[in-house]
Amino acid sequence: MRIGWIGTGLMGEPMVARLVAAGHQVSxxxxxxxxxxxxxxxxxxxxxxxxxxxxxxxxVITMLPFPADVEAAYLGPxxxxxxxxxxxxxxxxxxxxxxxxxxxADFTGGSVLDAPVSGGPAGARSGALSIFVGxxxxxxxxxxxxxxxxxxxxxxxxxxxxxxxAKLVNQALVANLTLGICEAYAVAEAAGLDPxxxxxxxxxxxxxxxxxxxxxxxxxxxxxxxxxxxxHLAKDLxxxxxxVGDTRRLPGTSLVRELCQAVADTLGGDRGTQALITxxxxxxxxxxxx
Amino acid sequence: MRIGWIGTGLMGEPMVARLVAAGHQVSxxxxxxxxxxxxxxxxxxxxxxxxxxxxxxxxVITMLPFPADVEAAYLGPxxxxxxxxxxxxxxxxxxxxxxxxxxxADFTGGSVLDAPVSGGPAGARSGALSIFVGxxxxxxxxxxxxxxxxxxxxxxxxxxxxxxxAKLVNQALVANLTLGICEAYAVAEAAGLDPxxxxxxxxxxxxxxxxxxxxxxxxxxxxxxxxxxxxHLAKDLxxxxxxVGDTRRLPGTSLVRELCQAVADTLGGDRGTQALITxxxxxxxxxxxx
Numbered sequence: 271m272r273i274g275w276i277g278t279g280l281m282g283e284p285m286v287a288r289l290v291a292a293g294h295q296v297s298x299x300x301x302x303x304x305x306x307x308x309x310x311x312x313x314x315x316x317x318x319x320x321x322x323x324x325x326x327x328x329x330v331i332t333m334l335p336f337p338a339d340v341e342a343a344y345l346g347p348x349x350x351x352x353x354x355x356x357x358x359x360x361x362x363x364x365x366x367x368x369x370x371x372x373x374x375a376d377f378t379g380g381s382v383l384d385a386p387v388s389g390g391p392a393g394a395r396s397g398a399l400s401i402f403v404g405x406x407x408x409x410x411x412x413x414x415x416x417x418x419x420x421x422x423x424x425x426x427x428x429x430x431x432x433x434x435x436a437k438l439v440n441q442a443l444v445a446n447l448t449l450g451i452c453e454a455y456a457v458a459e460a461a462g463l464d465p466x467x468x469x470x471x472x473x474x475x476x477x478x479x480x481x482x483x484x485x486x487x488x489x490x491x492x493x494x495x496x497x498x499x500x501x502h503l504a505k506d507l508x509x510x511x512x513x514v515g516d517t518r519r520l521p522g523t524s525l526v527r528e529l530c531q532a533v534a535d536t537l538g539g540d541r542g543t544q545a546l547i548t549x550x551x552x553x554x555x556x557x558x559x560x
Numbered sequence: 561m562r563i564g565w566i567g568t569g570l571m572g573e574p575m576v577a578r579l580v581a582a583g584h585q586v587s588x589x590x591x592x593x594x595x596x597x598x599x600x601x602x603x604x605x606x607x608x609x610x611x612x613x614x615x616x617x618x619x620v621i622t623m624l625p626f627p628a629d630v631e632a633a634y635l636g637p638x639x640x641x642x643x644x645x646x647x648x649x650x651x652x653x654x655x656x657x658x659x660x661x662x663x664x665a666d667f668t669g670g671s672v673l674d675a676p677v678s679g680g681p682a683g684a685r686s687g688a689l690s691i692f693v694g695x696x697x698x699x700x701x702x703x704x705x706x707x708x709x710x711x712x713x714x715x716x717x718x719x720x721x722x723x724x725x726a727k728l729v730n731q732a733l734v735a736n737l738t739l740g741i742c743e744a745y746a747v748a749e750a751a752g753l754d755p756x757x758x759x760x761x762x763x764x765x766x767x768x769x770x771x772x773x774x775x776x777x778x779x780x781x782x783x784x785x786x787x788x789x790x791x792h793l794a795k796d797l798x799x800x801x802x803x804v805g806d807t808r809r810l811p812g813t814s815l816v817r818e819l820c821q822a823v824a825d826t827l828g829g830d831r832g833t834q835a836l837i838t839x840x841x842x843x844x845x846x847x848x849x850x
Binding site: 368388389390393400401402422423425427428432435436438439440442443444445446447449450451453454455456457458459460461463464467468470471472474475476477478479480481482484510513514515516517518519520521522523525526529549550551552553 | 658679680692717725726729733734735736737739740741745746747749750754757762766769771805806809810811813815816819839840843
């Protein structure tokens with residue numbers, strides 16, 4: 271298929287690599303061209319603008335950091351909706367707002383899908399992503415072959431917005447688990463235990479998970495580089511809290527959002543979420559408290 | 561081996577069943593005899609007191625709810641230490657205080673091990689527990705054949721107390737994950753998603769875990785019966801917070817402890833930890849706030 275791809279970051283880059291390898295004709299656009307070079311080296315074409323990436327394509331896919339980026343990419347005279355050919359299906363694979371997904375689908379009579387993913391850069395490279403799809407069933411069927419190159423679990427959750435909502439469910443889970451991993455690591459350190467032995471015991475228990483293995487290893491190495499950025503988790507959690515509004519209390523999710531914000535404020539938003547470990551350090555008492 | 565077993569609750573009962581099936585000669589004692597009947601029906605003998613369970617045994621094992629129960633079982637004229645034969649190794653498999661474990665080991669010159677477990681009643685039945693051992697290496701080697709009937713992962717974490725400390729690491733992880741599962745479920749409900757479809761997507765992601773599968777299924781059934789009791793999780797988290805003292809902040813763990821206490825206060829401490837879902841309901845505003 272002729273695919274336009276907008277956004278070649280931590281996730282977009284390995285996803286484009288899979289589509290190119292599968293024989294699709296992919297044109298990429300990225301705000302910073304240098305970040306697209308690895309995709310171009312693999313055989314993707316360069317599109318000089320969002321409009322150019324959207325024209326004459328079977329499918330246009332966005333993989334962008336924030337809902338404001340998604341909104342800007344789709345709307346306005348230079349955006350996807352004004353430039354895509356009739357019959358093109360657009361797919362937002364960013365984790366974004368369910369309400370925005372519904373708005374974009376409504377505009378276009380159902381030719382925009384929401385399809386955020388879970389599985390991280392490793393899952394993107396191996397084609398093992400979990401893809402959470404919302405939107406019109408006929409558009410979903412047309413894009414399904416693309417999804418199947420990228421993910422091993424592709425689930426259609428319902429109408430537009432349902433994919434985003436299902437992804438936010440995942441993020442609430444991931445957020446609390448990440449904090450749990452960091453606090454568990456802090457307990458192990460405080461007790462003077464060997465982190466490798468503790469990992470051996472804990473990973474086979476009921477809370478063993480791929481995220482535990484990934485984050486524990488990074489923590490053991492003192493490595494705060496992202497798999498997944500704290501600024502992005504903070505954004506996802508704000509979206510989850512918006513989605514439930516005042517129909518539910520999410521005290522853990524609210525806490526992790528605040529702690530991610532604290533990490534972003536002190537260390538920068540592009541640290542990995544395992545940097546929540548820094549929030550387990552006791553606060554230095556102020557002069558007055560001593 | 562001749563094994564004395566004290567405490568035939570949710571975990572103790574299936575563990576005793578495995579030891580009897582493996583050909584060990586097991587005498588059980590439980591405060592409420594009726595709770596020991598299933599063990600007796602399988603061929604365990606009845607010990608009328610803790611002292612009787614401790615006498616003339618190669619190994620004496622305790623599996624009790626709270627550190628106060630453990631302390632009472634070991635100390636005093638009717639306790640294990642006063643009645644066990646020289647050469648008996650006592651093993652506390654309860655999740656209890658590292659400080660108490662060190663105290664008991666010190667009393668006895670190293671013939672008490674701490675060996676709490678993870679894996680729940682299902683892991684206990686199938687012999688797939690993770691066993692966190694602390695204490696003297698020679699005592700560990702003598703009890704190892706018993707551990708290998710009960711668990712598939714047996715790790716010696718260090719001197720007395722290290723097994724308990726490692727288990728508390730696991731509990732901090734489990735606690736935050738459990739809250740995350742409940743809040744994720746609440747987001748799915750609030751967004752009107754199909755919980756079974758959401759589970760299909762989320763379980764293959766980075767946060768997929770045996771606990772997710774177990775708790776999501778219970779939540780879908782509206783079933784708040786324990787796998788693991790909120791009162792016990794609240795106790796474990798208090799121990800974890802004690803263990804780190806003021807050397808670390810554990811905001812997530814502290815939060816889950818409070819929420820477990822709130823569930824215990826309103827619904828009872830013997831509800832399963834998935835009853836944390838009730839804490840996602842919005843508070844009914846009081847008259848004054850309306």
